[in-house]
C-alpha cells in the first residue's frame with residue numbers, strides 16, 4: 222500500500238510542494254467529512270452573499286474556502302493564496318517558495334442535490350521571495366505550474382495529482398483517513414465516442430462549435446461516421462475524472478450569452494490545473510484553437526473557453542474553428 226505521503230516522498234524533489242499538498246489533502250478530508258454529513262452538518266443552501274464574479278455563494282463554497290485559506294496562509298512554504306471565492310490574492314508567508322490557487326468547491330449547484338462536487342488546486346512558483354505576494358505574482362502561464370490536481374467527492378473520494386511527470390490517482394481510505402494510491406501513469410485514448418457539453422447553450426455558441434456538436438448528434442449517419450454518447454456532471458471535476466478514467470472530450474466553449482464573459486470557466490484555478498492533468502495523461506487542452514497552458518493571464522479571475530480530453534477530438538475541434546476563421 223502506497224499512501225499519498227509515501228508517493229510524495231518517492232516522486233517529489235520538493236519538501237515545499239509536499240507540505241502544501243499535504244495541507245490540501247487534510248482539508249479535503251475535512252470537506253469530505255462535511256459532505257458525508259450533508260444536511261446534518263448544515264452545509265446546504267445559500268450563504269447569502271455573492272463572490273467577486275457575481276455568483277451566489279453556497280454555504281459550502283464559503284466553508285471550503287475558509288478551511289483551505291486557514292491551512293494555506295499558515296503554511297510556511299506558501300507565499301500567497303488565490304481562490305475563486307476571494308476578490309484578491311491573500312499574502313501568506315513572504316519567505317515561502319510557492320503560490321497556491323484553488324476552486325474550493327467545484328460544481329456548487331450539485332451540493333444541495335447530493336451529486337458529485339470537487340476541489341481543484343494549482344501550485345505555482347513564487348518568484349518574489351521576501352516580498353509580500355500580490356495578484357501580479359500569480360499571473361504566470363499554466364506551463365509554470367509545479368503541481369496540480371483535484372479531489373472528487375463522488376461515490377468514493379478520489380484525488381488526481383500531477384507533479385509534472387504523469388498523473389496518479391489516490392482513493393480516500395475512510396478507515397485510516399489517508400489517501401492511498403490506486404493508479405499511476407494514467408493515459409487518455411486519442412479517440413473517443415463520448416462528449417460532455419451543456420447543450421442548452423447551443424444557440425449562443427460559435428458556428429464551428431454548433432457544427433461540431435451537430436456532427437456528433439448525427440452519429441453514424443453524419444460526417445463522423447460513428448455514434449457518440451453524451452454525459453454532463455455539471456461539476457468539471459466529475460467530467461474530467463470520467464475522461465481520465467475512460468476517455469472522452471469536455472467543453473465549456475466560447476459563448477455570447479454574456480458579452481463580459483468569454484467562457485464560463487476560470488483560467489487560473491479551473492482550466493490550468495485541469496489542462497496540466499489532461500496533458501500529463503496524453504490528452505490536449507485548448508480554448509478551441511490555442512493551448513490553455515500557454516495563455517498569459519491578465520487577471521486571477523479571468524475566464525477562458527475550454528476544450529479538453531482525447532487528442533484527436535480536440536484537434537478536430539481546432540480544425541473546425543480554424544476553418545471558420
Ligand code: AHG
Nearest residue numbers: 324326327328329330419455456457
Ligand atoms: P463552480 O461551482 O466552481 O462555479 O464551477 C461550476 C462550473 C464547472 O464545474 C461546470 O462544468 C460548470 O460550471 C457547469 O455549468 P452549467 O451550470 O452551465 O452546466
Ligand code: MN
Nearest residue numbers: 324327328491
Ligand atoms: Mn468550479
Ligand code: MN
Nearest residue numbers: 305324326327
Ligand atoms: Mn467553485
